[in-house]
Amino acid sequence: MKIKDVSVLIVVIMIVVMMIVPLPTLLLDFLLIFNICISLLILLVAMSTKEPLEFSIFPTAILITTLFRLALNVSTTRSILSHADGGAVIETFGSFVIGGNAVIGFVVFLILVVIQFLVITKGSERVAEVAARFTLDAMPGKQMSIDADMNAGLISEQDARLRRRKIEQEADFYGSMDGASKFVKGDAIAGIIILIINVIGGFIIGMTIHGMDFAEAASTFTLLSVGDGLVSQVPALLISTATGITVTRAASDGNLGTDIIQQIFNYPKLLFIVAGMMFLLGLFTPIGLFLTLPVAGILAFSAYSIQRTVRKDEMAATLETVDNDEEDIRSPEKVIGLLQLDKLELEIGYGLIPLADQKQGGDILDRIVMIRRQFAIELGLVIPTIRIRDNLQLPPNQYVLKFRGSKIAQGEIYLDHFLAMSQDSSEQELEGIQVIEPAFGLPATWVNLESKQKAELLGYMLVDPPSVIATHLTEVLKRYAFELLGREETKELVDNLKETHPNLVDELVPNLMGIGEIQKVLRNLLREQISIRDLPTIFETLADYALYTKEPKVLTEYIRQSLTRQITEQxxxxxxxxxxxxxxxxxxxxxxxxxxxxxxxxxxxxxxxxxxxxxxxxxxxxxxxxxxxxxxxxxxxxxxxxxxxxxxxxxxxxxxxxxxxxxxxxxxxxxxxxxxx
Structure with missing residues (x-):
């Protein structure tokens, strides 16, 4: 184990030891100061993070700091009751902070507890609970959105995996925060109980063991107990505030300070209005201009400064955009980028754009996701992302599927129509647009909504436009499936198999066959629509016969004989x-x-x-x-x-x-x- 891992284990063990072993007051003073520092550090980290997942260990940190505070409470209580001395830190909080008045200290302590328990902790607990519930409810929709973006070509498969992982982490984080907020709530309750125990127990022990009179025991142990309570509640209040800040933060591009400045002071005109109200308040009320005029002046000057800064930023952004556009035109890299070819792309005419727009009810992106899943299950092949683009040069109702920039299929569909097909040529013909169904080459008719019911009564099979495209794409991709399997895709399949069958892969690759030779064999299988999902059986056969021949066609025949159950079922x-x-x-x-x-x-x-x-x-x-x-x-x-x-x-x-x-x-x-x- 690394040193930092061992150090964390040692710290947790020492916290438990603190509850059992008495500690000297000097060490207690150091640990109390350290407790305040850690709490303040956690608060500042919570304010500086851009999103909650950047502080993913926060729930665990809450548990450890809460345990540390309770261990300190046990140690300080033991010291106060045993020696009527809690150390310099507790004495300072009991005398300097509250002025040596136990009643004032007790009232301040109760106020801190009420703020922490009823306001911050309770609110944070509710926010964490709601956030956890809504995060879980939103997971399916977010995952579908990621699949849609990937199929539209907006993100890569690696980006999609990272975004899915982030969604899972968010659900785990808010679920943990929902439970961790209970620690803070319990800590506040424990603080009140420990204070009462210290006051009553100290009063009895002071009179019976330390020989103090009633007034001296009451004054000494009340001040020490209140000081101890304040020392514990200040860090607890900081942790509670950090909890509230973390669970109430939405996604943003900056930390808390940046967001507050940008969002609250993003409307300088409103600052002028507030400045005017402050001026009128001092002018027409007994408060007077002596107090309100400086505030109004500061607000007005701030509003003027913000307006001037915004104008400068807008002008600089405009100039930068112009410079970037000119640079893009001159940059040779921009031209080189045009040479990149997408493996698969679906171009659609402007009349078919609603099919790809989810806001208009288009579901072609979801259907493409299902096609990719279907290929993975049926053929064992992960087809590349199909990028969808609109092409104004196409007829409005036409679509074209391209492979590496070359057209491999095209079709024409009509929105608000249904494709009616029948295998019985004797059936009555329908009025509509007579076409040939693109996937199987069958005669068909595009009928409008008015003729739909008539077609159903005549026994025609009706297919909606998105299903026509999806079926056509599926059949075309099956025909060209073997061309979609390149060396990179083959390497990914080999690496994936190596995770579960390392010995099999090591025996075959690269000792007996290379990636290119395996690719040729797999292509031969896909060319005849034989699934390569059962890679272990395929590799077992290759390992058996590659010793005698490297001819891909011969090896393919051996593999087919090993897949008899699969071929028979197919x-x-x-x-x-x-x-x-x-x-x-x-x-x-x-x-x-x-x-x-x-x-x-x-x-x-x-x-x-x-x-x-x-x-x-x-x-x-x-x-x-x-x-x-x-x-x-x-x-x-x-x-x-x-x-x-x-x-x-x-x-x-x-x-x-x-x-x-x-x-x-x-x-x-x-x-x-x-x-x-």
Whole structure:
């Protein structure tokens, strides 16, 4: 442990020892002075912080200082009752501060206790309780606001994590302050009880043990007890004030002194009004101008000085803005900054701006948050932040999704309309704007609110505009998911896995494979919509087979066979999977065309006529299944699966191609067609 950690432990232990071991009066004097200094320091720190979290240890400090004061009370009480002497500090408070009059001292003590207990402590306790409750209630809204800012590109993911952590700390802090304020309240009550015990006990002990008469015992022990009470209550009052200042501070850019000067004296015209009222008060009342005129003069001069300072600051700010604008134009760094490309950005026409404006009920930011969460769960990939920008060059109802500055998808939607879709072509057509649904390419119609009920009665499925964009974005991002996984993203996945599986990662990286090689394998999986969320299984397989081959395509096939349960669950329905199988002639034609290069990699070298023939047959089978309303899935042997996938991709990239070894043994396979050549 560090020295500063040990010192804090020693201090807490010594505080407990003070309650048991008698201390000399000289040491008590030093500790009483030290108590006042610590309390004053805490008050000044509370006034100087910009926000409560800068003094996050304050609840613990309240507990320790309260314990310290109670330990001092025990020690001083022991000294007063044992030797009729509390030391120089207590004697000074009992004689000099209250003028040697016990009645005055007792009244002053009660006033301090009432101020602390009924005014400051009770108010601070209530504020802390309300602040803790409202901070907890506001946490979900603040977290959603952080997600919205991150998706809008206003903050980075690191900034979002810091802001979420700050929200959690605020909730913990106000909850702790709610409990810590009870310590201050209990300290005030204990001060009153200890004073009464000292007066009564001292009066009895003074007459019975010290041999004092009634008047001498009453005077001596009353003055010492009141002095002891004042010495304890002054630091307690400082701590109570610091508690009230801390829990009543709102977020600001300066400390308490700066805020008071800026906010209270921010209206110099009001100071002129107050100065005039003070002048009239002295002029027309018996108070006289002798007392009010100096105050009015100081206020008027202060108002004039503040006005002149404000004008100078405004002029300096204007000149600085002009200089900065000119500097920005000449600065080469400003031009270089334009070269930065966002990975994903959604540009919208001015007619779609309400979708991104939460004040107008737009929820596209929340939907993007859900898309990112959906990708993390389904594909195990954290897609980058999608920045939303308005583009006046676009048609008002159009949106464009860009990847690294290049357009990868676009669509057009109409606010105050609904997209009506139906798979039954025999249904009655609707009046509206005839379009092709952007996500799946189905015929659809944009209908207005008047035609919505008619569309529902006719059996059409209605989709609101934000859902159209969200669905389109989801499908496009799934198609390009493998391109979103770069080396940096792969490194983050590896580092995240290392926290839970350090030995597995150390065995594979960098001894067997580098980040770039792992990236290629993961990209191959994402290209065919295979989730990489089960990274431990993927890395286990890579560690087993990377000793024998570094070919990403071959390693990908091994991994797919390790993910049989996941792949089966993804494509099977109710324990059954309907597939198109590759016939023997097709498998032989592909197997005979596989060639190996000198570097050990494999590729498909096939006669163009044979490729055309296979493609036509695949096209016919896929079209037949699609016309019947099914999902075409090809099933073949493991040795040619990736090569058949290359041929299928030329027709429809979204059609899955599976191997027999990628399915669970208990799954029921039903063939809906055989592809032969």
């Amino acid at each position: 494509f099977a329905e109710n324990g059954t999977i309907h597939v198109l199988t590759a016939g023997s002639t097709l498998e032989k034609g592909i197997s005979d065309s596989i060639q190996q290069t000198e570097s050990g990699t494999y590729y498909l070298s096939m006669d163009p006529q044979l490729v055309r023939k296979i493609t036509e047959e695949l096209q016919e089978q896929i079209s037949r299944v699609v016309r019947a309303g099914g999902q075409p899935i090809f099933l073949t042997s493991p040795s040619i699966r990736m090569y058949l996938k290359q041929l299928v991709d030329k027709i429809m990239p979204t059609v899955p191609v599976l191997a027999y070894t990628e399915l669970e043994p208990e799954i029921e396979i039903q063939s809906i067609g055989v592809v032969n050549i």
